[in-house]
Amino acid sequence: MGTITRAARPVSYFPVSPVMLFPEALRDFSVYIWKDGDFVLYTPSGQTFTSRHRQILHQKKITEVYIRGSEKAQYEKYIERNLGSILLDESLPIENRSKVFYEASSLVMQDIFDRKLPSSLRARHFDQLSDIVKNSIKFLATDNSLSAVAPFISHDYKTYTHCMHVFVYSVAVFRSYEMTESEIFEYALGALLHDVGKAKIPKRILNKRGPLTQAEREIIKEHPVHGVSMCAHLPMTQNTINCILFHHEKLDGSGYPSGIKRDNVPLPVRIVSLSDIYDALTTDRPYAEAMQPYEALSLIRNDLRENVDMNVFKRFVAILSGADIL
Structure with missing residues (x-):
């Protein structure tokens, strides 16, 4: 380490974990530490x-x-260049790789949801997310990856972290079915973007404490359609679009926006829907405290069995149990 240099009149800084700095990788940004009240x-x-x-x-x-x-921007490009090789480097502890996955995903997802009522998803964000999904589904296929990622799953609800959790759970279940890698990629991208339409919902409604009015509930229900609209200019397959548009549909036809039922709800959508419900129940939301995993699963089994696919539910429980999440 060379001579310590004081940073002149810092404007803004953002924190990252040292795990995100990969030894020997080319880097075109400076790194600071907080010392004695200064950067x-x-x-x-x-x-x-x-x-x-x-x-x-x-x-x-x-x-x-x-x-x-x-x-x-330089830091984001650096992550893009190195993410794949880091996630699949088995010489690195899986806990470190899990942290890299979680923080790299958070970086992009938070950037999307921090924009004020965007009209569309930027092509740059879409490309970044596509790379993250491609690299992450390979990582999540490795032994013990779900167990290693689980400690990073926050119980403090934010839309962008919720999307990541749903992605992780969904990919684990996709893997239990006979799906091709390209299919898993398309469904996984839809899982990660399933709530992207909430970026167009006013935060005063999303973060409201206490019950929503009927009018506010109707505004919330618009987010699947908003999500598809935001992605209309992007090269997405119908498999990805289905996960965004239909993740609030229920098997008994009581869901939204279309009220489709039973076999008309595609299997991957059923998986994303269950993952969505489970994560919502097990995180603190403005209007409800987080449930324990077993409490959430009991509620789904006893009260929502007409809404969800119980065969998917059984696989979901087995996967969580195998990862020591229950």
């Missing part, structure tokens, strides 16, 4: 971030480093 340069842009740099951070118990907000 201090740790490694400048262009300098190799080595295993020794990471070791020093570990020894000093530094769990967050910082990057200038003006260099966020």
Whole structure:
């Protein structure tokens, strides 16, 4: 580590885990640490971030480093370049790779939902998400990956983390069926984007504490159609679109937006729907506290059995049990 340089008049910084800095990878952004009430340069842009740099951070118990907000685009490109090789590098502890997956996904998803009532999903975000899905479904196919990701699943509800949780659960269930890799990719992309239409719902409604009015409920129900509309200009297959449009449909026909029932609800949509319900029940929401996994599954089995596919439910329970989530 070279001479410590004070950062002149910092404007904005964002935190990342040191796990996200891959030794020996090319990097065109500077890394800072927080020391004595100021941001201090740790490694400048262009300098190799080595295993020794990471070791020093570990020894000093530094769990967050910082990057200038003006260099966020460079950081995102750096993650894109390296994500696939990192996730599949079995020499790295699976816990570290799980953290990389979760933080890389969070970075893009949060950026999407932080935009104010966007009219469409940016092509750049779509390309980033496609790469994340492609690399992540390979990682999630490895042994013990679901168990390793589970500790990062937050119980504090945010729309972007909810989308990631639904993606993880759905991919695990997709894998239990005879689906091709291309099919899993298409369905998984739909699972990750299933609630993208909520980016067009006012936050005062999404985050409202207490019961919604009938008018507010009707606005919420528009999000699947908003989601498809936001993605209309993108090269999406019908399999992906179905997961976005129909994830609130129920087998008894009481769902929305179309009220389709039984065999008209595609199997992958049933999987995304169940994952969506389970994650919503097991995270703290503005209007309800999180349930324990067994409580949520009991409620689904006893009260929602007419709404969900019970064969999918049985597989879902077996997968969670096998990953020691229950």
